[in-house]
Amino acid sequence: xxxxxxxxxxxxxxxxxxxxxxxxxxxxxxxxxxxxxxxxxxxxxxxxxxxxxxxxxxxxxxxxxxxxxxxxxxxxxxxxxxxxxxxxxxxxxxxxxxxxxxxxxxxxxxxxxxxxxxxxxxxxxxxxxxxxxxxxxxxxxxxxxxxxxxxxxxxxxxxxxxxxxxxxxxxxxxxxxxxxxxxxxxxxxxxxxxxxxxxxxxxxxxxxxxxxxxxxxxxxxxxxxxxxxxxxxxxxxxxxxxxxxxxxxxxxxxxxxxxxxxxxxxxxxxxxxxxxxxxxxxxxxxxxxxxxxxxxxxxxxxxxxxxxxxxxxxxxxxxxxxxxxxxxxxxxxxxxxxxxxxxxxxxxxxxxxxxxxxxxxxxxxxxxxxxxxxxxxxxxxxxxxxxxxxxxxxxxxxxxxxxxxxxxxxxxxxxxxxxxxxxxxxxxxxxxxxxxxxxxxxxxxxxxxxxxxxxxxxxxxxxxxxxxxxxxxxxxxxxxxxxxxxxxxxxxxxxxxxxxxxxxxxxxxxxxxxxxxxxxxxxxxxxxxxxxxxxxxxxxxxxxxxxxxxxxxxxxxxxxxxxxxxxxxxxxxxxxxx
Numbered sequence: 001x002x003x004x005x006x007x008x009x010x011x012x013x014x015x016x017x018x019x020x021x022x023x024x025x026x027x028x029x030x031x032x033x034x035x036x037x038x039x040x041x042x043x044x045x046x047x048x049x050x051x052x053x054x055x056x057x058x059x060x061x062x063x064x065x066x067x068x069x070x071x072x073x074x075x076x077x078x079x080x081x082x083x084x085x086x087x088x089x090x091x092x093x094x095x096x097x098x099x100x101x102x103x104x105x106x107x108x109x110x111x112x113x114x115x116x117x118x119x120x121x122x123x124x125x126x127x128x129x130x131x132x133x134x135x136x137x138x139x140x141x142x143x144x145x146x147x148x149x150x151x152x153x154x155x156x157x158x159x160x161x162x163x164x165x166x167x168x169x170x171x172x173x174x175x176x177x178x179x180x181x182x183x184x185x186x187x188x189x190x191x192x193x194x195x196x197x198x199x200x201x202x203x204x205x206x207x208x209x210x211x212x213x214x215x216x217x218x219x220x221x222x223x224x225x226x227x228x229x230x231x232x233x234x235x236x237x238x239x240x241x242x243x244x245x246x247x248x249x250x251x252x253x254x255x256x257x258x259x260x261x262x263x264x265x266x267x268x269x270x271x272x273x274x275x276x277x278x279x280x281x282x283x284x285x286x287x288x289x290x291x292x293x294x295x296x297x298x299x300x301x302x303x304x305x306x307x308x309x310x311x312x313x314x315x316x317x318x319x320x321x322x323x324x325x326x327x328x329x330x331x332x333x334x335x336x337x338x339x340x341x342x343x344x345x346x347x348x349x350x351x352x353x354x355x356x357x358x359x360x361x362x363x364x365x366x367x368x369x370x371x372x373x374x375x376x377x378x379x380x381x382x383x384x385x386x387x388x389x390x391x392x393x394x395x396x397x398x399x400x401x402x403x404x405x406x407x408x409x410x411x412x413x414x415x416x417x418x419x420x421x422x423x424x425x426x427x428x429x430x431x432x433x434x435x436x437x438x439x440x441x442x443x444x445x446x447x448x449x450x451x452x453x454x455x456x457x458x459x460x461x462x463x464x465x466x467x468x469x470x471x472x473x474x475x476x477x478x479x480x481x482x483x484x485x486x487x488x489x490x491x492x493x494x495x496x497x498x499x500x501x502x503x504x505x506x507x508x509x510x511x512x513x514x515x516x517x518x519x520x521x522x523x524x525x526x527x528x529x530x531x532x533x534x535x536x537x538x539x540x541x542x543x544x545x546x547x548x549x550x551x552x553x554x555x556x557x558x559x560x561x562x563x564x565x566x567x568x569x570x571x572x573x574x575x576x577x578x
Contacts (some may be wrong), residue, residue, distance in 0.1 A: 003519035003529070009052050014081040015045050017517045019533035020198050022526050024190045025049045029511040031187035032163040034139065034180070036170060036495055038194040040203060043166040044074065047135045048081045050164055053514060055086055055108050059132030059161070063111045064151060066138050068092050068404035069411055074137065075111045082109070091116045094404060101125040114147035121154040128158030139165035142184055143176075149183060156185050170495060172487035177498040189499040193492060197537040208467045210481070213342040215293050215472050222300075222333055223292045225326045230285040233278045242275055250476070254283050277317065284321060291371065293475045294444050296341030298375030301334045306371070343470050344379045347441060350468060351421060354439055355385040362414070365423045367443040370401070373423045376443065380421060389419035442469040445481035 003017040020037075024046040027033045037043050051061045063078075065071045075090045082088065089103050091112040097120075104110065104126045120126045134155050141148040142165065152163065165184050171177050181189070192199050230249055234257075237243035242260045245253030258279045264272035284307075291300040304327070310318045321327060347365065354361050367373050370392050380388045391410050394401045402410065414422050471477040509527040517529040 001520070003517050005049060006516045006518050006523065007049065007052050007056070007514055009056050009082055009084045009086060010049065011081055011083050012518065015048065017519075017529060018042065018045075018198075018202060019530045020192045020196065021046050021049070022512070022515070022517075022530055023507055024192075025053075025515075026507045026509050026512050026526075027188050027190045028133075028162070028164045029053060030505075030508055032185050033165070033188045033190055034170065034184065034186045035164060035166045036189065036191045037166075037168060038192075038199070038203065039168045041192065041194075041199055042202070043137075043168075044077055045081075047137075047164060047166060048078055049515070050133065051078070051109055051135065052082060053512075054132045055082075056514060057132075060107070060130060061109045061133050061135065062117065062131050063109070063135040063137060064114045064117055064148060065111060066114065066141055066148060067407070068094075068113065069407045070137060071111050071113055072408050073411075078109065078111070091120075092404060097123065097125065114141075114151040118147050118151045118154060121151075121158060128155045128160040131155065132161040134160055134163050136163060136165040136184070139167040139184065140170050140180070142180060152184050169488075169491060172491045172494060174494040174497045177494050178501065181498060181502070187502060188504050189495060189502060191492075191495050191499065198533055208469070210469050210471055211346060212471045212473050213346055215475060216340050216342065218337075218340060219292050219297070222330060223289050226285050226289050226292075226330070229326060230282050230289065233282045233285075236278060237275060237282075240271070240275060242272075242279070249282070249286065250479075251283070251286060254279055254286060258283070280317065281321065290476055291369065294343075294472045294477055295367070295369060295372045296344050296375055297334055297337045297339045298344070298378065299369055299372040301331075302371035302374055303369070304331055304334070339375070339379060341472075343443060343472060344376065346470060347376060347443070348379060348383065350439075350441060351380060351386060352383050355383070355420070358438075359385055361420065361438055363421045363439045363441065365421065365441045365443060367423065367425060368446065370425055372443060373425055377423050380423075386421055387419045388421040388423055389414055391422050391424040393425060439466045439468070442467070444477050445469050445471060445484055 004012060005015045005017045005022070006012060021042050024033075024035050024037075028035065028046065028050045035043055035046060037046075047063065051063075054061050063074055065074055071090050071092055075088060079088055086109060087107045088109045088111070089107040091100050091103055091110055093113060093116060095103070095116070100116065100120055104120065117126070121128055134152070136142060136148065136152065139148070142152050143149055155163070163184050163186070165180075165186065170180050180186070194200060194203055234243050234249050234254075237257055242264070243249075243253060243257040244260075245256065258276065261272045261275040261279060264275070288300065288303055291303045304322075307318055308322060351363060351365075354363060365376060367376060373390055373392055377388050377390050380386050389410050390402070391407065391414075392401050394403060394407075410419075410422075413419050469481065471481055509530070512526045515526045516523050517526060
């Protein structure tokens, strides 16, 4: 049995003692901390130990999670670890405001959605100065106008205590990481990567595979008139100086052009109103083209059906779009086609082979668009042993998202074996603790390093898992895959650079006097345990170079010149990188 953490209000058999986690706890007790661990490395365990110490000293804690599903998951996990008279409650938007005030007052720990926390602080139902520590799960959301960021603003502004911000991916640029730290009042960054020797042995191996598929020529023919249409619209915007990105037309380029057009309107340029209409149409075409080329017939058909439903709600631009001859012909063609995209066939083959080889397997398929989720869900019907579940976000649309309770029930059904395939949009990327998921399929790559890390983290949490990424050749998939790899590599350098700019300081284990480590009945202090782990995992260097070398008479000894990268830290850039 592995050694366990001992604390007055932690269940003795609950949390396995890991040196890197105990270091994280010590840092979080010292000051507001950004905790960056790979997915499944135990961020929640760190938060549980920090919360236990805060509550045992008479304080109170709040944990914020971005989705209702995560709120319920954290409550369940923390309830198993924390013992004694600790009162743990959850608050989401489904809880009436008058009842929330009572819950804040009577609880030692509340797990809530950020919008509820923000509203209750603003509404006077919660005094942030009464909260000793605010734990932020998936802290990378704490930017811009997101409720997570606004919650941190009112917490800090209201005299709240420390913040423990947890994420696997705080951002790829140094500016992003520094902005996050500044907004959250971060004083220390505790970073451990998957290559750390003390952490690596706790992580399961992941086999990542890229499968490139050809887009059927028939689908390229369907998309061609739309591409020509979109290029005509953007040519006008290029001449007006509003679309400035070089190369092919991309979503970031269109979004940037829209911002320029809106800026022109504020400056009184009336021609920008027409630009906004053209760019909005180009954005719609961009989505439709990507649906056809990267997603498939079913997803494109669902997209147009949804647009048709929007058109009945007095949206003139949508009605005009649907009446265009190019769109009406496309709809007729799609209605007469079966699913022919090679991605769908590849998914069916991967799922069928995995279930045939390992019937107890659980599989997660991630897709960007809700339309694709519906299309893939239908495509998996009839596969022997396949019990597929849809997992999408909430929606006011007729085609139906899932309510918060339906999301919770879906995850529970997947965990309990009622379903063995979860087909999810981005709402399923973060935090889902599904121990037995051993295959993740990316229906398409995403350009965000954050989303890639989160998706990949849904497998290999307890045992070896496989990650398969489908890339449609000659489409936006190729650029997204490259961008994700580049950004993920840049992220570690950015975090190290941001950490050096903070005051930080050595880890102070004196704050962990309430903790100890029990190993087969023997108990030792945290510092001793951590030092033993450090020593056991220290890299060993040979005292003697015993490589044989022969030098012939009359020959000069050749000096081997080391590459600069061999003697500088792995995260540090060199001149050759520029």
